[in-house]
Amino acid sequence: MRSGIVVTGTELISGLRQDRNGPWLARRLRALGAEPAQIIQVADDPEEIGRALGFLEDAGAELIVTSGGLGPTADDLTVAVVAERQGRSLRLDEPLAEQIAAIVEPLRRRYPGLDAAALAAGTRKQATVPEGATVLAPVGTAPGLIVPSTRKRAPLVLVLPGPPRELQPMFESALASEPLRSLLAGASPRREGTLLLFGIPESEIAQTLRLASDQGLDLSALEITTCLHRGEIEVTCAYAPAAEDDYRRLVAFIAERHPRELFSSDGRSIEAIVAELLLARGDAIAIAESCTGGLLGARLTELPGSSRYFRGGLIVYSNAAKEALAGVPAELIARHGAVSQEVARALAAGAARALGAQVGVGITGIAGPDGGSVEKPVGLVWISVHLSSGLQGGLTRSVNLPGSRTDVRERATTVALHMVRSALLRALSDGNNDGAPAARSAG
């Protein structure tokens, strides 16, 4: 089943804002077996919205989802355009108007200066809906709509509000409504599997897929997409449930060919994997970061519950901070420079010591755009993982990262997380090789 998405917003077409609704809707629609063939962004302009609806219908969409243009003001015009396109007149839905008025009431009290007449007009406007449409209860103030056409073989239009916080729950509740349920009954839901790899170029995955085909694996039922994202390669496969075995065989093939590089085959992020490894060992982590300025800490605390394994961090941007907080000897910095293997090691050990953690990470590098030299160019980052477990003593390496200041900083945190994973895996397997549980010491 084909679908299409129309995202309205002058701020999008002006390039002022990235759209988040298109990708979210696309992924949900794909899972339901109604993958969109197009996502169109247009200004909040009735002519453009109408043109986009017509285009998607001509392209064969059976379901069109719109986002935005449901606000209380006169320039929010999506409902009127959709009603006209679907051949339906508009009427004021009185109970809905009362419902919206009740939602707006607290706002009116909080801001007593608001214009009461304008507010009432806005409420009436938002409660004016096409005849024969299914109304979806507001999450914010705007109701959503499911609008069938009076014409035969015309697409069903699902009208949703622009704020993602409203759109997402409303989409889910729309799925339970009659018109969408019966339309989607004819679609074939698809599964999605994601493999994450780190440490090989994207072209190598293309080569692996070719090899898999050459060796007789049937990939024809798998829609495979590969992307480079924050330094990791993401291989996503969408497939009908009947192709589950084809998918499993492909996963096994990739796992065999890239045993070190494939780090996730169930959608878990590197942050989640590092968290699990730390929890498995009962270890806590502490960090000392220079050029990344807090980004590694931010990633390590993205997941709820991170206080169970993240002890804290030192943002040691200045040399004085490296010395005072992480205990890096001034002499070491003077001899090797702040961006050096030695200082990265001292930062990792210093972080673990200062915060009483079993695992320490140190990052020091040149994020640019200035500050590079021939010997130490922009993009050079030294990263060290310190394990105070008495097992293998950790891991220190340098990387030369391409791109902008933002790219270098972000990529450095990705490399650091993968180094933590490698060090912890080695420590765990060493522990297992001894037949003993992973050793622990207070560091």
Next chain:
Amino acid sequence: MRSGIVVTGTELISGLRQDRNGPWLARRLRALGAEPAQIIQVADDPEEIGRALGFLEDAGAELIVTSGGLGPTADDLTVAVVAERQGRSLRLDEPLAEQIAAIVEPLRRRYPGLDAAALAAGTRKQATVPEGATVLAPVGTAPGLIVPSTRKRAPLVLVLPGPPRELQPMFESALASEPLRSLLAGASPRREGTLLLFGIPESEIAQTLRLASDQGLDLSALEITTCLHRGEIEVTCAYAPAAEDDYRRLVAFIAERHPRELFSSDGRSIEAIVAELLLARGDAIAIAESCTGGLLGARLTELPGSSRYFRGGLIVYSNAAKEALAGVPAELIARHGAVSQEVARALAAGAARALGAQVGVGITGIAGPDGGSVEKPVGLVWISVHLSSGLQGGLTRSVNLPGSRTDVRERATTVALHMVRSALLRALSDGNNDGAPAARSAG
């Protein structure tokens, strides 16, 4: 002049990735006076790409910009589709093939396992271009193209590669080429002004714009867009140079009505403004953050040269870290709780002290989704700014932030940066009121 954008990529239409090229191209095209009316995302599929080109032409686009589908493999089909649409046959451009081969050579050496025949085929594919097209030199391996149509009144198509790092410089160099120069000579470039406000609801700006109109300001020549972004309101105006005075009058009106809330009228971010205020006073800043886990540090070090004013930070996620690193008395945490006015103050002062900075910031809050209580719900964040300048003693407040864990964390850093601005402005103006330069002390 109307333009349109086609962004190709199965990963976009599947919702796996957000598109960055559409917004970037849209903003550049708007500045050139060729604002796009639509941005269309389609899969890497010749039929879909062709359909999107036809739609944009029918909608009146004089210029179409495509992004993506220029890779070396057979499934990258943008060039063939554009050539057909523009009525042009394809030919191998031998010098271009040599140029691409030279670019690919180092890659071949780095990965000796790569298939040489496949590599050569890819090079030939990328050097196969439409007759009569202008070739844009590769930034990565893919050349760009400017393809005029053999039909009259058909749009010019600018074909660009997908990676933003390649697309952006190539777009700029394309502007210097003959076909685009003469097409855009007929366009009216537009200026863009951005106002940033903090601390009022978005509806208040709508009200201000209505008032401005009521009081006789002519806003008809200004295309005004308002957006809420990371807790700040961004008001962007695009206008022809002739409307410069209208724009200036609007800025003055908004500045008069929102003197405290309008913090930037020249596009400078809050990070840049805080940096300038610190540099103006010759002060350094240090931070101690709990729930934000490093995000404030990351924002304070986003700008190159931040080492001139950012001393460092403490990520004090655990109570033990709050005590050990920021010197918060255990007794204070026990009495008031880790999320409290008292602990926020102690963190701010402790950060300044530990890092020898004149300005300290402390953040402690409940980012959720768990850990909230009736008294201290998820979203409650205490933020404190400590000034060890002997002037006004700083600023401490709590906020109740809505949304997800990510929203709360991000929004808290925005509030903190604005509190630093307020505290520094007050300190600077107090210093000026004395007729003396802003006082300084080592804290």
